[in-house]
Amino acid sequence: GESVGLHLPTLSVQEGDNSIINCAYSNSASDYFIWYKQESGKGPQFIIDIRSNMDKRQGQRVTVLLNKTVKHLSLQIAATQPGDSAVYFCAEKPQGGSNYKLTFGKGTLLTVNP
Amino acid sequence: ETGVTQSPTHLIKTRGQQVTLRCSSQSGHNTVSWYQQALGQGPQFIFQYYREEENGRGNFPPRFSGLQFPNYSSELNVNALELDDSALYLCASSLLLNTEAFFGQGTRLTVV
Numbered sequence: 001g002e003s004v005g006l007h008l009p010t011l012s013v014q015e016g017d018n019s020i021i022n023c024a025y026s027n028s029a030s031d032y033f034i035w036y037k038q039e040s041g042k043g044p045q046f047i048i049d050i051r052s053n054m055d056k057r058q059g060q061r062v063t064v065l066l067n068k069t070v071k072h073l074s075l076q077i078a079a080t081q082p083g084d085s086a087v088y089f090c091a092e093k094p095q096g097g098s099n100y101k102l103t104f105g106k107g108t109l110l111t112v113n114p
Numbered sequence: 115e116t117g118v119t120q121s122p123t124h125l126i127k128t129r130g131q132q133v134t135l136r137c138s139s140q141s142g143h144n145t146v147s148w149y150q151q152a153l154g155q156g157p158q159f160i161f162q163y164y165r166e167e168e169n170g171r172g173n174f175p176p177r178f179s180g181l182q183f184p185n186y187s188s189e190l191n192v193n194a195l196e197l198d199d200s201a202l203y204l205c206a207s208s209l210l211l212n213t214e215a216f217f218g219q220g221t222r223l224t225v226v
Contacts (some may be wrong), residue, residue, distance in 0.1 A: 100162060
């Protein structure tokens with residue numbers, strides 16, 4: 001079936017380095033993608049989103065890149081800080097439909113070393 | 115904080131029992147979705163409620179049911195609990211046509 005998956009389950013970086021978290025999706029009908037950050041004991045927190053008619057979107061210290069040709073999504077975090085340590089999920093939403101159903105991947109655990 | 119509140123935060127139930135989880139949506143949001151997140155996994159969509167009616171359902175059996183009230187708060191009910199129902203249950207509120215969902219902190223359900 002259709003699914004969203006991640007290439008790497010864990011990522012460890014040094015404070016101040018840039019982080020790149022990758023995600024592969026298989027549902028070509030998806031037209032909206034979101035990155036969430038989930039800290040221990042908390043619910044997912046919206047980071048940034050991108051629509052399928054865009055290739056890149058930037059936020060504060062974060063950039064999302066979408067490559068529709070290879071169905072790949074990435075989240076770039078600049079100058080990673082200890083507070084960025086969390087599990088990061090990509091999620092997709094199929095085009096159309098009357099409801100807001102998100103399909104999440106398994107997540108990548110980001111650890112930032114001081 | 116998102117303004118979405120869930121109760122209780124933790125709960126322990128025995129296999130075969132029934133459980134009710136509650137969610138208050140963010141002010142102004144009329145749509146509530148429920149997700150189940152097993153340990154080490156991403157959240158999985160259970161169902162969504164809009165204006166007190168179910169508006170889409172994931173691959174969950176009928177013993178998972180829900181309600182939405184006129185004030186847009188919501189309940190998730192699970193009957194005949196099974197050990198595999200142990201998970202973090204997340205509620206998310208949004209405007210139907212707004213693509214951003216705000217999640218609560220979740221209810222950690224343990225079935226023993």
